[in-house]
Amino acid sequence: MQKxxxxxxxxGSGFIYRSFYAxxxxxxxxxxxxxxxxxxxxxxxxxxxxxxxxxxxxSHFAVVFxxxxxxxxxxxxxxxxxxxxxxxxMLIPQLPLVRLATEAFGIPSIEIKGFEADxxxxxxxxxxxxxxxxxxxxxxxxxxxxIISPNICMYDAIKEKKIxxxxxxxxxxxxxxxMVCLQALAGDSADNIPGVPGIGYKTxxxxxxxxxxxxxxxxxxxQIKQKKRRESILENIDxxxxxxxxxxxxxxxxxxxxLDDLVLETQNGPKLISFLKGLEFTRLTKxxxxxxxxxxxxxxxxxxDTNFIPLNSITEQRNDSSGDVFYEKIEDKIxxxxxxxxxxxxxxxxxxxxxKNDSYTKIVNIEELKTWIKILExxxxxxxxxxxxxxDAFNSKPIGxxxxxxxxxxxxxxxxxxxxxxxxxxxxxxxxxxxxxxxxLTLETVLVYLKxxxxxxxxxxVGHNIKxxxxxxxxxxxxxxxxxxxxxxxxxxxxxxxxxxxxYLSKKWLSYDLxxxxxxxxxxxxxxxxxxxxxxxxxxxxxxxxxxxxxxLWFLLKLKLxxxxxxxxxxxxxxxxxxVVTKMEIEGIRIDEQLLxxxxxxxxxxxxxxxxxxxxxxxxxxxxxxxxQLGDILFTKLKLPGGTKTKRGQWxxxxxxxxxxxxxxxxxxSYILEWRQISKIxxxxxxxxxxxxxxxxxxxxxxxxLASTMTGRLASLEPNLQNIPIKTxxxxxxxxxxxxxxxxKLISADYSQIELRILAHIAQIKPLCQAFKKSFDIHTITAxxxxxxxxxxxxxxxxxxxxxxNFSIIYxxxxxxxxxxxxxxxxxxxxxxxxxxxxxxxxxDYIEQTKIFVRKNGYVETIFxxxxxxxxxxxxxxxxxxxxxxxxxNAPIQGSAADITRRAMIKVQxxxxxxxxxxxxxLQIHDELVFEAPEEEVLQVSNLITEAMESATFPxxxxxxxxxxxxxxxxxxxxxx
Numbered sequence: 001m002q003k004x005x006x007x008x009x010x011x012g013s014g015f016i017y018r019s020f021y022a023x024x025x026x027x028x029x030x031x032x033x034x035x036x037x038x039x040x041x042x043x044x045x046x047x048x049x050x051x052x053x054x055x056x057x058x059s060h061f062a063v064v065f066x067x068x069x070x071x072x073x074x075x076x077x078x079x080x081x082x083x084x085x086x087x088x089x090m091l092i093p094q095l096p097l098v099r100l101a102t103e104a105f106g107i108p109s110i111e112i113k114g115f116e117a118d119x120x121x122x123x124x125x126x127x128x129x130x131x132x133x134x135x136x137x138x139x140x141x142x143x144x145x146x147i148i149s150p151n152i153c154m155y156d157a158i159k160e161k162k163i164x165x166x167x168x169x170x171x172x173x174x175x176x177x178x179m180v181c182l183q184a185l186a187g188d189s190a191d192n193i194p195g196v197p198g199i200g201y202k203t204x205x206x207x208x209x210x211x212x213x214x215x216x217x218x219x220x221x222x223q224i225k226q227k228k229r230r231e232s233i234l235e236n237i238d239x240x241x242x243x244x245x246x247x248x249x250x251x252x253x254x255x256x257x258x259l260d261d262l263v264l265e266t267q268n269g270p271k272l273i274s275f276l277k278g279l280e281f282t283r284l285t286k287x288x289x290x291x292x293x294x295x296x297x298x299x300x301x302x303x304x305d306t307n308f309i310p311l312n313s314i315t316e317q318r319n320d321s322s323g324d325v326f327y328e329k330i331e332d333k334i335x336x337x338x339x340x341x342x343x344x345x346x347x348x349x350x351x352x353x354x355x356k357n358d359s360y361t362k363i364v365n366i367e368e369l370k371t372w373i374k375i376l377e378x379x380x381x382x383x384x385x386x387x388x389x390x391x392d393a394f395n396s397k398p399i400g401x402x403x404x405x406x407x408x409x410x411x412x413x414x415x416x417x418x419x420x421x422x423x424x425x426x427x428x429x430x431x432x433x434x435x436x437x438x439x440x441l442t443l444e445t446v447l448v449y450l451k452x453x454x455x456x457x458x459x460x461x462v463g464h465n466i467k468x469x470x471x472x473x474x475x476x477x478x479x480x481x482x483x484x485x486x487x488x489x490x491x492x493x494x495x496x497x498x499x500x501x502x503x504y505l506s507k508k509w510l511s512y513d514l515x516x517x518x519x520x521x522x523x524x525x526x527x528x529x530x531x532x533x534x535x536x537x538x539x540x541x542x543x544x545x546x547x548x549x550x551x552x553l554w555f556l557l558k559l560k561l562x563x564x565x566x567x568x569x570x571x572x573x574x575x576x577x578x579x580v581v582t583k584m585e586i587e588g589i590r591i592d593e594q595l596l597x598x599x600x601x602x603x604x605x606x607x608x609x610x611x612x613x614x615x616x617x618x619x620x621x622x623x624x625x626x627x628x629q630l631g632d633i634l635f636t637k638l639k640l641p642g643g644t645k646t647k648r649g650q651w652x653x654x655x656x657x658x659x660x661x662x663x664x665x666x667x668x669x670s671y672i673l674e675w676r677q678i679s680k681i682x683x684x685x686x687x688x689x690x691x692x693x694x695x696x697x698x699x700x701x702x703x704x705x706l707a708s709t710m711t712g713r714l715a716s717l718e719p720n721l722q723n724i725p726i727k728t729x730x731x732x733x734x735x736x737x738x739x740x741x742x743x744x745k746l747i748s749a750d751y752s753q754i755e756l757r758i759l760a761h762i763a764q765i766k767p768l769c770q771a772f773k774k775s776f777d778i779h780t781i782t783a784x785x786x787x788x789x790x791x792x793x794x795x796x797x798x799x800x801x802x803x804x805x806n807f808s809i810i811y812x813x814x815x816x817x818x819x820x821x822x823x824x825x826x827x828x829x830x831x832x833x834x835x836x837x838x839x840x841x842x843x844x845d846y847i848e849q850t851k852i853f854v855r856k857n858g859y860v861e862t863i864f865x866x867x868x869x870x871x872x873x874x875x876x877x878x879x880x881x882x883x884x885x886x887x888x889x890n891a892p893i894q895g896s897a898a899d900i901t902r903r904a905m906i907k908v909q910x911x912x913x914x915x916x917x918x919x920x921x922x923l924q925i926h927d928e929l930v931f932e933a934p935e936e937e938v939l940q941v942s943n944l945i946t947e948a949m950e951s952a953t954f955p956x957x958x959x960x961x962x963x964x965x966x967x968x969x970x971x972x973x974x975x976x977x
Contacts, residue, residue: 007128007262008048008058009121011139012109013066015157016041016098018140020091022158028280034090035279038097042276043284044157045105048138049267050291060133061264062257063102064120065111072114076245083192097279100304104275106265108257115253122147122249127259143183146249148176173205181208184244185217193246194239198232214244269294277301350510350552360402360419360544364440369449372403372420376453379405383462383551386469387543393471394694394701398443399424401450402543404551417551419544422446447476457482462554464502464546467706470582486553488574491707492566493557496859497869500707506549509556514549515542569866572956573899574706576906580921581704581714583909587920588699589932592737592972593690599733600686603678610675617668624675627653634661634668659820681730685719689737692719704924710868711891712898714924722925726977738973745938745969747919748976749908749945751927752964753778754897759810761959762863762892763842772961779803785839786832805836809843810893812886847889854888862895863957864903900963901927904952911944930973942967 019040026036048058073080102109112120118141125135125147135152137144144154145168154163168176185204187195199207207224211217218237224230233240269292276285278301289296363369376382383404388396400423407416423440453459454473459482463469466485473480490500498504506514561567615621618638622629631651635643642661644652655673663669692700705715716722725731740746756778760768771781776791783794783802794802804821813821819829837844854860859869868891870884905924912919919941923930929949933941949965968976 005059005128005131005133006057007060007124007133007135007259008062008264009124009135009137010045010048010061010063011117011121011137011141011144012041012063012098012102013117014139014141015044016091016095018158019044020088020094034094035097035281037091037094038101038279039281039284041098042101042105042279042281044138045101045107046284046288048157049105049264058136058264060128060259060262062108062110062124062262063098064117064124065098065109066117067111067113067115070114071116071119072250073116073246077193077242079192080246081191083189097304100275104272106267106272108262110255110257112253112255115250118143119250119253120255122251123253123255124259124262125152126251127255131259142179143247143249145172145176146179146247147251172201174208178208178213180244180248181214181217183247184214184240187243188247191246193243194236195243196232196236196240198228203229214240267292270299273299274302275304278304347509347556350556360421360540362540363420363422366441366445366449369422369441369446373449373453375405375418376403377456377459379459381406381460381462381551381554383547383554384469385463385543385546385550386472387539388472393468393703394475396472398472400539400543401446402540402547404544404547406551417548419548421540421544423540443476447473447478451478454478454480460484462486462550464505464550464553467578467582467585470578471585474582474586483575483578484554484558485575485578486550486557487707488578489554489557489561489570492570492574492866493560493564495707495712495866495868496710497871502546502549505553510549510552512549514545566865566867569864573712573864573866573902577706577714577902580905580909581706581924584921584923585701585703587922587932588694588697588701589922589930590699590739590741591689591693592739593693595737596686596690596734599737600682603682603686603730606678607675607682610671610678614668614671614675617666617671624672625679627651630672638663638668677728678730681725681734685724685734689719689734702923709898710887711895712862712866712868712902713894713926714898714902716923716925721923732974732977735974735977736972740932740971744932744934745971746922746973746976747931747933747938747942747945748966748968748970748973749929749931749942749949750966750968751897751901751949752966754900754927754963755810755893756806757959757961757963758863758893758896758900759843759846760961762896763840763846764960765840765842767840769961772964775964779806782806782836786835801832805832809833809836810890812847812889850889850892851885854885860888860892860895862892862899863953864896864899866895866899868892868895897927900952901929904949905929907948907952908945911948912941915940915944917941917944930976938969942969 016037020037023036023040026034026039028035045063049061099109110120110124111117121137121139121144125137128135129149129151133151137152137154138157139154140156140163145163148154148163148165148168150165155161156163165176168174168179172179172182174182182201182204183193183195185196185199185207186201187193187199207217211220217233218240221230221233221237224233267288269288273285273289273292273294273296276288277296277299285296288294361368361372363372385402386398387400387402388398390396400421402419402421404417404419407418424443424446425440447454454461455478461480461483463483463485464487466480466483466487470480486505487500487502490498490505494500498508503514506512561570611624614624618633620633620637622633624630628650630653631643634640634653635651640661640663644657646652655676658669658673661669689700692702694701700719702716702721703718705717708715724734726735738746753772756768757772759765760772767781767785768778770776771778777799779799779802780791780794782805783789783798784791786802786805787794787798789798801822805818808818808821813833815826815830815833818833819826822829822832850860854870854873858871858873859867861867868888870888872880873884873888875881875884901924905921908929909921912921917933917937917940919931919933919937921929922932929945931941931945946965946967950963952963953959970976
């Protein structure tokens with residue numbers, strides 16, 4: 001017997017509802033999050049823990065919740081609880097907080113699939129009673145009254161009223177154990193329990209008092225004097241028995257947490273206070289701080305991010321101590337709707353409003369400009385579009401700027417906008433063109449007045465492809481801050497599912513055909529820039545339509561981010577990277593033009609020699625770069641075996657196809673493949689890179705596309721520096737041409753085997769995790785596991801094969817492709833893959849679970865929550881489906897690596913800025929970052945970079961394997977490898 005033991009069981013699901021309706025509406029000021037239910041819940045928990053008016057203090061404590069899925073009662077009666085109204089929308093975002101609150105208080109929370117909270121409570125209560133415990137159930141649910149006994153009571157925490165055996169008798173006129181009979185007879189409309197029609201609680205009580213229980217009532221039904229009552233019971237015997245089954249609580253639920261594990265521990269004061277401060281519960285925080293003897297002012301509030309933002313919440317970015325982003329609410333009003341329903345309402349609203357704004361203000365003088373600047377500076381959200389004559393941000397000339405804002409007081413109810421357009425002229429243009437009069441303002445003049453507007457963070461500027469706008473403005477001395485990018489918002493929502501250009505988004509979300517800028521500029525034949533270009537009605541129409549579309553896209557899609565619970569991906573991975581990448585593009589990198597010129601000559605000589613060899617082997621001269629001529633030579637003239645044709649009847653001559661060809665002792669195929677490789681390096685890099693040297697900076701400025709890959713990787717363009725081979729001698733020669741400025745060094749910071757580390761984390765593969773933690777050679781460990789030998793017995797060939805398998809498995813490689821890569825028989829490749837999965841079953845489980853998930857949801861997720869969609873994952877065509885499955889298997893790994901690299905770039909840049917370093921980030925090449933540092937900063941910066949990159953996942957994710965960064969320092973890029 002444990003007479004001093006007292007178990008408190010809180011009906012968490014029931015109480016959160018009571019708290020929601022009993023507590024006046026309350027919202028968190030920083031973002032409008034409704035918190036009235038959670039406030040009542042926390043106050044109740046603390047009161048229970050401190051209430052000395054109750055007879056016994058709890059020794060054991062647990063909060064019990066319903067599981068969200070259906071229970072065994074739905075199998076008994078499919079209509080069970082079918083009449084329940086939908087959950088109040090303002091309660092939905094509070095539910096996750098209940099679990100967090102329970103954890104903050106240090107109290108166990110329990111929920112079990114297939115059972116309701118009442119069944120779990122009944123089971124624990126009976127177990128405790130059998131061991132001599134006293135039990136108090138914090139609930140007013142009459143369903144639980146059936147288990148009340150001399151040792152088990154209920155307690156109404158709001159009314160502070162105890163309900164025991166005597167209390168049940170006084171209220172219902174029957175003992176607790178008869179309550180199931182009462183509920184079975186009367187039924188329950190809220191839970192859709194049928195009961196017996198025409199019998200309420202009063203009649204049920206009298207029947208129980210007269211006959212005892214349900215069996216006796218059924219057995220004596222013919223003796224019941226009242227005709228309607230008698231007939232109703234006889235006609236509904238089956239329903240009555242079902243009702244009895246439904247209301248009877250289970251006391252044999254297979255609980256997983258032992259009773260002894262529910263011992264009530266002393267609260268962790270700082271942890272609890274941090275949580276409560278995060279919800280802005282000031283009064284409760286002070287009370288608890290006093291009891292726990294804590295200095296609440298010195299405790300940082302916990303960052304509790306629920307992705308909730310109300311309808312008219314406008315946000316500004318701010319950095320917290322962890323380096324992540326949280327949001328400050330500016331508006332005082334909040335919406336009474338969920339993000340999901342609000343998104344649908346907004347979409348419907350936009351579908352009923354015309355997008356085109358026929359009336360706009362044309363600003364052509366300083367006074368008009370000043371008037372509009374005052375309007376812009378008092379607005380909370382402004383969309384804009386800068387029209388340039390060409391797409392090159394470094395060399396383009398802006399010819400017009402448009403702005404759109406919501407009409408005053410219209411933001412909550414309509415989507416009506418006000419738009420202005422500023423046609424721009426270039427300096428001295430009137431002198432150059434004597435035949436026309438330039439009407440408008442110069443960009444230099446306009447930016448004198450607009451500079452403060454673009455640089456303030458107090459007004460949210462919304463654009464499409466903000467990085468481009470930032471680059472354009474940078475060249476005129478303006479550093480834009482405080483922005484949102486609808487292109488990247490779309491990218492987060494629909495990566496892999498659709499395009500993100502403005503014309504597509506306008507058509508998809510607004511059903512509006514926006515003229516393409518390329519089409520317009522080609523029509524105007526720009527950059528032939530004339531005095532009337534900016535004032536051309538078509539340019540003005542495109543500009544004003546664009547800013548209007550951008551504003552309405554933001555209005556709709558920003559909320560969809562919240563509804564889809566993807567806001568954190570945009571705010572923490574996408575938006576912060578814009579500034580980092582912009583700085584990289586502006587900085588550029590030096591190249592040795594003379595070295596490339598010399599290399600080009602060398603490669604020309606090599607190509608000439610190879611061409612002669614190819615002609616000798618083939619017996620005639622032909623155009624080697626022509627797939628048709630090459631195919632005819634190889635398969636028609638020379639009749640080499642293994643050739644295949646395309647659907648159009650042309651010979652296939654890709655590198656993969658040619659590698660399958662057996663040409664005996666002839667080196668023809670190897671000559672052709674080598675010729676292709678050298679030719680590509682020469683044309684793509686040796687000859688082309690010098691053409692990209694900017695005449696002003698004398699550096700090459702690659703551009704990074706932020707929204708063109710499915711997995712979140714950045715894509716280097718014009719020139720593409722991410723595809724330069726790293727392992728070939730030609731690739732090394734090209735990299736040698738990337739050099740530093742005088743008295744500086746290049747620093748390469750490269751993640752070591754990041755994708756394998758992520759795989760080990762996701763699949764929780766113990767041998768790989770241990771190897772990474774101990775810095776063992778991962779490929780040697782894999783070879784040891786696959787080939788069944790000790791690590792020291794692994795041969796170079798075994799390690800080579802294991803390395804290939806390691807990097808191939810995560811791409812869902814087939815036995816056929818692995819056999820080709822390792823140059824082995826297909827059955828051997830099949831055996832290797834099978835052994836690999838046998839030794840690392842977690843990887844096989846990960847692959848199968850990923851397939852199941854993507855087939856069901858249409859997307860996969862990275863460890864940071866980025867979604868990567870696969871539209872054809874359930875295609876009826878096996879080949880298409882298999883391609884999508886292989887990509888989906890790798891996407892969470894590659895995408896997580898991309899997310900980590902993004903976070904690393906953000907952290908590194910922040911660290912460099914914080915320490916006021918002159919070092920610049922120049923390039924991002926997948927898992928590698930390249931910097932240029934003054935010689936005196938190299939050592940300190942190397943340490944800063946390593947620290948930031950190796951901690952890139954914190955505090956969001958704590959990987960079970962460490963990230964490792966290799967730092968190399970040299971005078972040229974090749975020297976760092």
